Amino acid sequence: MQPLLQADAICVTFGGLKAVDGVSFSLNAGEIVGLIGPNGAGKTTLFNALVGLQPLTSGTVWLDGERVCGLKPHKVARLGMTKTFQNAALFPDMSVKENVTTAALLRHDLKGARAKADTVLRKLDLTPIADADVADLTFPQKALVEMARALATEPRVLLLDEVMAALTPAEMDEVMAVIRALKAEGLAFLVVEHHMRAIMALCDRLLAVNFGRLIADGTPAQVAAHPQVIEAYLGHGAAGKEAAHA
Ligand SMILES: Nc1ncnc2c1ncn2[C@@H]1O[C@H](COP(=O)(O)OP(=O)(O)OP(=O)(O)O)[C@@H](O)[C@H]1O
Incomplete structure (x- = not known):
């Protein structure tokens, strides 16, 4: 193989x-x-x-x-193939969902990227914090959002x-x-x-x-x-x- x-x-x-x-x-x-x-x-x-x-x-x-x-x-x-970034380099002025949507734009138009972000957030149990500001997240939430952002690129x-x-x-x-x-x-x-x-x-x-x-x-x-x-x-x-x- x-x-x-x-x-x-x-x-x-x-x-x-x-x-x-x-x-x-x-x-x-x-x-x-x-x-x-x-x-x-x-x-x-x-x-x-x-x-x-x-x-x-x-x-x-x-x-x-x-x-x-x-x-x-x-x-x-x-x-x-993609990587996450050390110290969760998320876009600070965007919500969780906006951060993940931005990454999904790699493969989708805006509507498709939003749908992809929803799917990834659901998968990582992040839907309840989809609208939160990334600045307000805990460390484990930031880690998961960083992973969600990478996963949104499929x-x-x-x-x-x-x-x-x-x-x-x-x-x-x-x-x-x-x-x-x-x-x-x-x-x-x-x-x-x-x-x-x-x-x-x-x-x-x-x-x-x-x-x-x-x-x-x-x-x-x-x-x-x-x-x-x-x-x-x-x-x-x-x-x-x-x-x-x-
Ligand atoms: N842009 C750069 N210019 C010059 N030297 C660099 C550059 N980036 C890394 N180095 C050097 O290359 C070597 C490897 O660094 P690297 O950051 O990849 O190690 P690391 O294993 O990730 O370290 P750490 O665990 O501390 O993050 C080090 O000697 C570092 O100083």
Whole structure:
């Protein structure tokens, strides 16, 4: 089976800095894959590169067999891949429904976009707050509206950039239940999240990066036990100490 998303040796350089350095991975329909790594490892740059917000220095990105690298973000979104934005970058002067409608304009005229927004809001149980100002929302509501806005573009691959930051464990469970329901419909997710509990509970597979390089790709348990991952998170010599204590 052809993967839904395939990244082949992608590189992004800023001057002399290799922020993403030859990363290859694939993502299948209905799969939730976490992207982990210490601060500055290259996660945001990789996300931006996948959706066309950051030009690649080299490498290729395929979405369902179609080459998407080099395309503008709205073209990549039209082909079925988009991302949420860190710190819920919603339009502050618009209502929840207006925010979601704006995103749905990618594929619909205004009437169709409003109908699409209604469908997405219903799906995420956001209809009761459809007319609320986004400025008045709680953190979990903002996270769900950010997801609703991305879903309104009708993606097949959705990149979630720290949607669970600032949430309590109970609120995270609520958002994770929504993500799992969407996975069951075949949506594929690539997730950056600093809450390890959420990552371990949610993801089928993890990709670990450090200094722009992919250092591990496997189940959450395999990646958490990987010596280079332990080293990246705990510092020089940590993997050896972990092994000595095992
Ligand atoms: N526009 C840019 N110009 C120059 N360097 C950049 C730019 N964007 C990111 N970098 C550098 O690229 C590297 C990777 O940064 P990136 O933000 O992708 O890491 P990250 O894993 O998302 O970090 P965090 O977890 O802190 O968000 C860092 O060294 C960063 O300073």
